[in-house]
Amino acid sequence: MDSHIEDVRGSDYDSAIRPPYVAEDRIHYEFTLILRIFMEQLNPPAGKQIFQAPDHNGRLWPALRWNRASWLDFTGRYTEMVLKVWDKAFLLVPPANFDGFLWPPGGKRRTLLCRLRIKIQDTADKAHARIRVVRLASPSRSSFRSNSGLYDSEDVKLTRIRWKDGVSFLHNTPAHEVGHLLGLWHSNSGGEKCSEDQGSNECYGSNLYERMNVMGGGGMLDLEDSRPWRHRIPFHTNRGRMADWKAEWASSEAQLRGLEGFEVEEKYKQPYVPPKPGLIDL
Numbered sequence: 001m002d003s004h005i006e007d008v009r010g011s012d013y014d015s016a017i018r019p020p021y022v023a024e025d026r027i028h029y030e031f032t033l034i035l036r037i038f039m040e041q042l043n044p045p046a047g048k049q050i051f052q053a054p055d056h057n058g059r060l061w062p063a064l065r066w067n068r069a070s071w072l073d074f075t076g077r078y079t080e081m082v083l084k085v086w087d088k089a090f091l092l093v094p095p096a097n098f099d100g101f102l103w104p105p106g107g108k109r110r111t112l113l114c115r116l117r118i119k120i121q122d123t124a125d126k127a128h129a130r131i132r133v134v135r136l137a138s139p140s141r142s143s144f145r146s147n148s149g150l151y152d153s154e155d156v157k158l159t160r161i162r163w164k165d166g167v168s169f170l171h172n173t174p175a176h177e178v179g180h181l182l183g184l185w186h187s188n189s190g191g192e193k194c195s196e197d198q199g200s201n202e203c204y205g206s207n208l209y210e211r212m213n214v215m216g217g218g219g220m221l222d223l224e225d226s227r228p229w230r231h232r233i234p235f236h237t238n239r240g241r242m243a244d245w246k247a248e249w250a251s252s253e254a255q256l257r258g259l260e261g262f263e264v265e266e267k268y269k270q271p272y273v274p275p276k277p278g279l280i281d282l
Contacts, residue, residue: 002100008235010182015126015232020103020110028113029101031092031236031244033228035181036119039075041066042134048263053134055152056145062137070135070153077156078174081119083216085175089254090114090226092233095244113250114229118178129181144264148177158261161217166268169212172219179215182228187216212258219258223247 008015016035023030043065044051053063092112094101101110121127135153136142144152151173158170186203187210188194194203205211212218215225226247233245249255 002098002237003015004100005236005238008232010232010235011128012234013181013228015236017112017236020181023113025113027108027110028091029103030115031112032115032117033182034119034233035178036128037125037181038121038124038130039078040124040130040132041071042132047260050137055134056147056150059145061134061142061144061145061152064133064135064137065121066133074133074135074153075120075158079120081156081158081172081174082118082178082260083116085172085219085257086116086178088113088115088250089221090223090229091248091250092226092229093246093248099246100235104158106202111248112229112233114226114247134239144195146173148180151177158219161211163208163211166265168173168261168263168265169218171217172214174260175214175219179225183231184215184225184227187211187213187222206251212262219261221254223249225237 004017006017014036016032016034018030018032020026020029035282042053042063044063049065052060054060063191090113092114092123094109094111099109101112102108103110124130129149131149131151132227133153134144136144139152139154141154142154144154146152146155155173158172159167161171162168186194186205188203188205191202194200204215210216212220213222213225214220227242229246230242230247234242
């Protein structure tokens with residue numbers, strides 16, 4: 001019978017597989033990616049409460065010293081927003097010729113529920129990623145430019161993105177940036193215009209579907225976003241091709257994540273026209 005390795009360490013993230021008898025739902029094997037993040041507070045010099053903090057573009061913004069309450073609120077919201085998108089979204093289906101996930105032993109073939117765990121660390125020791133965080137003094141008047149290694153305190157709030165024809169949706173910054181930490185590119189990174197500049201607006205999506213993806217400007221997922229789990233599973237099973245492992249939705253809820261923020265302005269909505277009576281094609 002095929003076997004698997006339970007724990008794998010990596011420079012990008014760790015991973016672990018646990019059998020159904022210790023899993024949350026007692027049905028699937030749980031396949032968890034573990035991301036250890038060192039979050040570093042950016043504070044003014046000793047004796048100061050306010051300072052000027054540069055953003056990604058070098059522009060200076062008034063910023064405050066972090067206190068314990070504001071820091072715990074930020075890190076808690078950060079983890080919550082990330083897991084809301086990524087945790088328990090996908091199932092991995094083992095290849096037909098692999099018998100390493102039978103439960104009970106010799107029994108039913110099981111799929112793997114894809115989980116994500118975020119560990120916020122107080123030190124950089126053994127961290128997979130380091131993120132510096134600024135506490136803005138006037139968040140409502142700020143357009144602080146963040147990046148994957150530099151956040152501001154407002155990044156743990158959903159922001160509304162305007163699209164064409166009165167369409168808008170919500171953007172989840174923490175979930176987007178964690179997608180990058182897991183190895184994903186922007187949703188239209190293969191586009192012709194994007195190939196010249198990976199930071200261009202075109203990379204975030206050339207159409208509404210790409211834009212609403214978490215790796216575009218929204219919070220929705222596509223089955224292709226299961227790539228971090230499919231990339232790691234061969235290291236647990238000694239099967240060299242990630243393409244042999246297929247992804248499915250873990251639930252209907254997972255498939256619709258991010259859609260709750262979708263809106264269309266009233267003036268752009270088409271009036272309802274009832275169908276005319278006619279022949280019914282059975």
